[in-house]
Amino acid sequence: MSTIIDPRERPIGYLPEGADINRNIAMRRLRGKIWQALFFSSLVIGLLALGTLLYTIIDDSFGYIAVQTRRDPEELADRPLEELSKEELIEILRANISAGLFRRFDRDEPFSERSKESVLQLIEERVIGREVVAAFKLTESLLERERIEATVRERFPRAELEFHSWINREFLTRPMSSVPILAGVGNAILGSLWVIAITMLLAIPIGVLGGVYLEEYASDTWYYRLIETNINNLAGVPSIIYGLLGLAVFVRALEPITSGAAFGVTDSNGRTILSAGLTMALLVLPLMIINAREAIRAVPQSIRQASYGLGATKWQTVWHHVLPNALPGILTGTILSMSRAMGETAPLIVVGASTFIVFYPDSVFDKFTVIPIQIYNWTSQPGAQFRSIAAAAIIVLLVTLLLLNATAILLRNRFKRSY
Amino acid sequence: MEQKAHVSIEQAATIPAGAVNLRGRRRFGERMIEIIVFICGAISIFTTTAIVVVLFQEAWLFFGSPEVDLIEFFGTTRWQPETGRFGIWPLMTSTLLTSIIALMVAVPLGLGAAIYLSEYASPTARGYLKPILEVLAGVPTVVYGYFALTFVTPVILQGLLGRENVEIYNMLSAGLTMGIMILPLMASMSEDALSAVPRSLREGSYGLGATRLETSVRVVVPAALSGILAAVIVSMSRAVGETMIVALAAGAGPRFTFNPLQAAETMTGHIARISGGDISYASIQYTSIFAIALVLFFMTLLLNLLSGWVVRRFREVYE
Incomplete structure (x- = not known):
């Protein structure tokens, strides 16, 4: 029976014998397994990073928002605003904002030249004043609905909670705006x-x-x-x-x-x-x-x-x-x-x-x-x-x-x- | 002339020797195309020349102005264009610090992934795993910047180290994210190097009784060392030149610090912030970003040349 020799004290050309061989092989195999796991885990970390990246993005782009409006759109007209003509929309805008502001918009770009969509956007921004007072991530929206409802009731009693997908048709077609919910790409x-x-x-x-x-x-x-x-x-x-x-x-x-x-x-x-x-x-x-x-x-x-x-x-x-x-x-x-x-x-x-x-x-x-x-x-x-x-x-x-x-x-x- | 070229086979047989001129005709069109094609190839020379000329020209104006001199530029540690202080070190140290953090992530992980892919994975597994790395490599860097700012800093760093210890903008977060960004580059370059090692070397090692790990680490990796070193250098060059991650996550404002948990602007981040604002072309700030870019250009050029030299100098050739 040979005794195990400390690897550092092995003489050059030393070959393990007897039980030492099995021991030696088992050790080397174990080391091989451990390192294989380590090599594999570097790939897993890359995979995890990609997964987390996608999760973060999706988590941010959907979720509850608390919306507060200054005026209810139904008060402004008896029909949905999209169905009104451009002239009717201009009238609504004139009636609901100050004369000075109306003149300023007209100076920026005359109303006669503006498209219906641009007038509608002005009404949405200035008259209805739909304002998002709080936004929540997807995970919390799904898992902690009660807590979100309680928070919103407490801090913004007038606000309504709705599920919002930040990526939608308007987002894809609208131009830039300083108000996030009205902005688009x-x-x-x-x-x-x-x-x-x-x-x-x-x-x-x-x-x-x-x-x-x-x-x-x-x-x-x-x-x-x-x-x-x-x-x-x-x-x-x-x-x-x-x-x-x-x-x-x-x-x-x-x-x-x-x-x-x-x-x-x-x-x-x-x-x-x-x-x-x-x-x-x-x-x-x-x-x-x-x-x-x-x-x-x-x-x-x-x-x-x-x-x-x-x-x-x-x-x-x-x-x-x-x-x-x-x-x-x-x-x-x-x-x-x-x-x-x-x-x-x-x-x-x-x-x-x-x-x-x-x-x-x-x-x-x-x-x-x-x-x-x-x-x-x-x-x-x-x-x-x-x-x-x-x-x-x-x-x-x-x-x-x-x-x-x-x-x-x-x-x-x-x-x-x-x- | 054109008519003569079309000679049928029967006719050709009857033409006496010496009647057909076999010398190549001068073709004007062919010559033109040759010139056009050469110009297209040479446009790259124009690009390089333009880069060098532009950077030197504006940097010359910068160093020629009374507020700056070369000793101050390379010898002092404050960058405050408002008060006329132009010492490049704060920008340089943060660039190097973020890059080194990135390499500390990318080199071990990239090399580990490469060894796994080339030495351990079955062809099927490789078929599934490589595309993941390719997707990771295809993500635009601005998206990584968003990731650093909205996830790595608040969730990982502030979660682990405490909100009060980590600034919202910090070099560690930018460096770690940059490491993830560079990982696929490091992995794919190293894997190419490892796969190029001939099979006979592995067989020889197995024949002597080595395990797979011993073969990989003691035979294959040393044989591919030049390629792996080149991968490290190219990764470094990529990290030094990376802009969007550091512009979003490392902070806005040069600061001379070696604490990775603090905010400090890098060279690229500074160039992006200054040129993104409204600056007059006559101001010293405008010329200063070209001076920074000149330093950056030479840093990356040096690294790229170095990687080429390493490959040539240390390559093991197997026949």
């Missing part, structure tokens, strides 16, 4: 679409052709290596630095173009959709090029050889054979770049996104806001209700990104070819 969604459209219009052709250059045309020269290293390094530059580039180049130096002054637009500065789109295009370009290169490289050499063998020129080969074969990969890369541009916030803050605009953008020379900017803005405001609309806006953003990525995966699987 309508113009932010539109702003995001405008910015993405400009970004992609520039980044797709330049990115793909850049990829074509590096994979098909370039020979191994010093400037090829320079471009290659440069693209890889650009992908690692913090996004906020692209914002400063956009601020200095597009917003300031190219202001006549980006503000539209050169095209006869007079009422704007360089902080426009166009500047934002151009900045974002520079930001996603390295990503686009890297993805396009990978897709092009995956096209087998034999296809090119066959095309050359039939007498095609280089561009004919690229255009008719290489690019169509690389298309699924390029599309996937495009969608990934798009979702990157969609969620990017920091550069747009620097380029000068407006956090408070109430109109809908209708040209590239308009001021803009995008969904992530609204999330940033609402998250940084104090108050539970702003948290709730921030959470609702996050749901909008995440669902959009999820759809985009699902499309990318579908495309990848649908058109996957093996050679």
